[in-house]
Amino acid sequence: MIDMYQEELLEHYKSPRNSGKIENPSVEFHDTNPLCGDEVTVTAKIKNNIVKNLKFESRGCAISVASASKLSEQIKGKTVNEVLKLDNQFVLDLVGVPISAMRLKCALLSLKAIQKAIIQYKEK
Amino acid sequence: MKQLLDLKSDFPILSQKVNGKQLIYLDNSATSQKPQKVIDSITEYYSKYNSNVHRAIHKLGEQATLKYEEAHEKVANFINASKEEIIFTRNTTESINLLSHSLQISKKHNIIVTEMEHHSNLVPWQQICKETGAELRFIPIDKDGKLNLKKIPINNNTRVVSVAHVSNVLGTINPIKELSKMVHQYNALFVVDGAQSVPHMKVDVKDLNMDFLAFSGHKMLGPTGIGVLYGKKELLKKLHPFLTGGGMISDVKKDVSEWADIPNKFEAGTPNIEGAIALGAAVDYLENIDMDEINKNVKDLVSYLMKRLLELDNISIYGPENGDRTALVSFNLLDIHPHDVAEILDKEGVAIRAGHMCAKPLMDILGVNAVCRASPYFYNTKEDIDHLIKSLKKVQEVFAK
Ligand SMILES: Cc1ncc(COP(=O)(O)O)c(C=O)c1O
Numbered sequence: 344m345i346d347m348y349q350e351e352l353l354e355h356y357k358s359p360r361n362s363g364k365i366e367n368p369s370v371e372f373h374d375t376n377p378l379c380g381d382e383v384t385v386t387a388k389i390k391n392n393i394v395k396n397l398k399f400e401s402r403g404c405a406i407s408v409a410s411a412s413k414l415s416e417q418i419k420g421k422t423v424n425e426v427l428k429l430d431n432q433f434v435l436d437l438v439g440v441p442i443s444a445m446r447l448k449c450a451l452l453s454l455k456a457i458q459k460a461i462i463q464y465k466e467k
Numbered sequence: 468m469k470q471l472l473d474l475k476s477d478f479p480i481l482s483q484k485v486n487g488k489q490l491i492y493l494d495n496s497a498t499s500q501k502p503q504k505v506i507d508s509i510t511e512y513y514s515k516y517n518s519n520v521h522r523a524i525h526k527l528g529e530q531a532t533l534k535y536e537e538a539h540e541k542v543a544n545f546i547n548a549s550k551e552e553i554i555f556t557r558n559t560t561e562s563i564n565l566l567s568h569s570l571q572i573s574k575k576h577n578i579i580v581t582e583m584e585h586h587s588n589l590v591p592w593q594q595i596c597k598e599t600g601a602e603l604r605f606i607p608i609d610k611d612g613k614l615n616l617k618k619i620p621i622n623n624n625t626r627v628v629s630v631a632h633v634s635n636v637l638g639t640i641n642p643i644k645e646l647s648k649m650v651h652q653y654n655a656l657f658v659v660d661g662a663q664s665v666p667h668m669k670v671d672v673k674d675l676n677m678d679f680l681a682f683s684g685h686k687m688l689g690p691t692g693i694g695v696l697y698g699k700k701e702l703l704k705k706l707h708p709f710l711t712g713g714g715m716i717s718d719v720k721k722d723v724s725e726w727a728d729i730p731n732k733f734e735a736g737t738p739n740i741e742g743a744i745a746l747g748a749a750v751d752y753l754e755n756i757d758m759d760e761i762n763k764n765v766k767d768l769v770s771y772l773m774k775r776l777l778e779l780d781n782i783s784i785y786g787p788e789n790g791d792r793t794a795l796v797s798f799n800l801l802d803i804h805p806h807d808v809a810e811i812l813d814k815e816g817v818a819i820r821a822g823h824m825c826a827k828p829l830m831d832i833l834g835v836n837a838v839c840r841a842s843p844y845f846y847n848t849k850e851d852i853d854h855l856i857k858s859l860k861k862v863q864e865v866f867a868k
Binding site for chain 1: 803804805806807810811822823827830836837865866868
C-alpha cells in the first residue's frame with residue numbers, strides 16, 4: 344500500500360549508518376532543503392583524494408535520512424572525482440523506492456551536500 | 468440559507484478522488500478551494516467582456532471598468548471600509564512590501580513585529596531596516612503561543628507595529644483591539660496581516676481601528692494573484708507610491724509626474740482584472756453564507772480537531788487552548804517527520820501541509836524544523852476530521868513496524 348515506506352528504508356531512518364560528526368574533518372558542509380527545513384551536515388576525512396571516512400548529521404524526513412545513510416555506505420573509499428560524478432539516478436537507485444516529484448529534494452539533499460563539501464575541499 | 472454541511476457540492480474540485488481515495492482537503496490555510504460561482508465569474512469575464520480598464524471608450528471597456536470598480540466596493544463593504552481605501556495587489560506579501568517601501572522609514576525609527584510572523588510580515592520589514600538603519604523589534608510569545616503583551620518594545624520612535632491577526636502556525640487569534648489602542652497611544656502605525664483572519668471572521672477595520680490591513684484573495688475562495696491592502700484614506704493620501712508607470716498618474720510631463728487619486732495611485736499598470744472581479748464573487752459567496760456562521764463553523768471544527776488529535780499517543784500540538792484559536796492546528800507525531808506524515812496521508816486522500824510554514828523564527832522557538840498543519844474551512848466536516856485521525860493512526864502504524 345505505502346510503497347515508499349518499506350521496512351528496509353525505515354530501518355535506515357531509525358538507525359542511520361555513519362551518523363553524527365567526525366572530529367577534525369578535512370571538510371565540513373551544512374546544507375538545507377529550504378522547502379521543508381530538512382538539514383544535513385556532512386563531515387569527511389579525505390586523504391590522497393580518497394574519501395576515507397564521512398558522516399552525515401541529518402535532521403529530516405525518512406527519505407532524506409535514509410538516503411544519507413545508504414549513500415554514506417557507498418561513498419567511503421571512492422575518490423573525490425568519483426563522488427562528484429555521482430548523479431541523481433545513483434541515489435534514486437540506492438533508495439530503491441518510488442520517490443514523488445515533491446520529495447526528490449529530500450532524497451538528493453545528502454548527495455548535494457557531500458558534492459558541495461568536496462568542491463569546497465578542492466578549492467582550499 | 469443553505470446548511471453549511473451541504474456546501475461541498477459548490478466546490479467542483481472537492482468531489483474528486485486522489486490516489487484512489489476520496490479527496491479530503493485540509494490545507495485551506497495555504498489556499499482555499501473555489502466555488503463554481505467564482506470559477507464562472509472568470510470564464511464570464513473572458514468570454515463576455517474582457518477589456519482593459521479605465522481608459523476604454525467602448526462597451527466592453529466600460530463593462531470591465533464598472534465590474535473592476537464594483538470589486539473594490541464589494542471588498543470595501545466586506546471589511547467596513549470605503550471604496551478608495553481598497554488597493555488591489557497580488558497578495559498579502561505584495562501588500563506588505565508596498566507598505567514597507569512607501570512608509571518612508573528612517574534611521575531614527577523602530578519597527579515592531581512579533582515572533583509568530585509569516586515571512587511575509589517579517590522579511591520586508593527586515594529588509595527596510597537593513598536599508599534605512601531602522602531597528603527591528605519583536606513582541607515575544609509565551610509558552611502557550613500567545614503574544615506577551617507585557618513585553619511590547621514600543622516607544623516614541625516606533626513607526627510601525629505589524630502583527631498577524633491569526634497566526635498561520637499557532638492559530639492564535641491576537642488581541643487586535645488592545646494592540647491597536649496601545650500602538651496609537653504612541654502615534655505609531657498599526658498594520659495587520661489578515662491573511663488567516665479575513666477568510667474566517669468578520670474583520671471590521673473601523674471597529675478594530677487598523678491603519679492598514681493586508682490579505683490574500685486566494686485564501687478566501689478567490690483566485691491566486693489578487694490580494695488587498697486596506698489603508699485609512701488620510702494615510703493612503705500621504706503615502707508615496709510603490710510602483711510607478713501607467714494607470715497611477717494624473718499628469719505626466721517630460722520631467723515630472725503627478726499621481727492619481729487613491730486607490731489608483733497604488734495600482735500601477737494593467738491590474739489583475741479577472742482576479743479582482745472573481746474576488747468580488749468570492750466575497751458575495753462568503754457574505755451570502757454569513758461571516759459569523761463561517762467563524763462559528765470553523766472554530767467548531769478546529770475545536771473538534773484539537774480534541775481528536777489529543778486522543779493520539781505521542782503527539783505534540785502547538786499553540787493555545789481552544790477558544791483563543793481558529794483556522795488550523797499544527798502538530799508533530801513523535802519521531803516521524805512531517806513530510807512523511809503528509810506523504811502517507813496523501814496516499815489516504817488527505818491533504819495537509821508539512822514544513823516550516825514560512826515561519827522559521829517561530830520554528831526555532833518551537834524547537835522544531837517542521838510541523839504538520841491541518842486547516843479546515845467551512846466546507847469541511849467532522850467526518851473529514853475523523854478520516855484525518857484514522858489516517859494519522861495509520862502513519863503511526865507504518866512507523867511502528
Ligand atoms: C499569516 C500569513 N501572512 C502572509 C501570508 C502570505 O500570503 P501570500 O503568499 O498570499 O502573500 C500567509 C500565507 O501563507 C499567511 O498565512
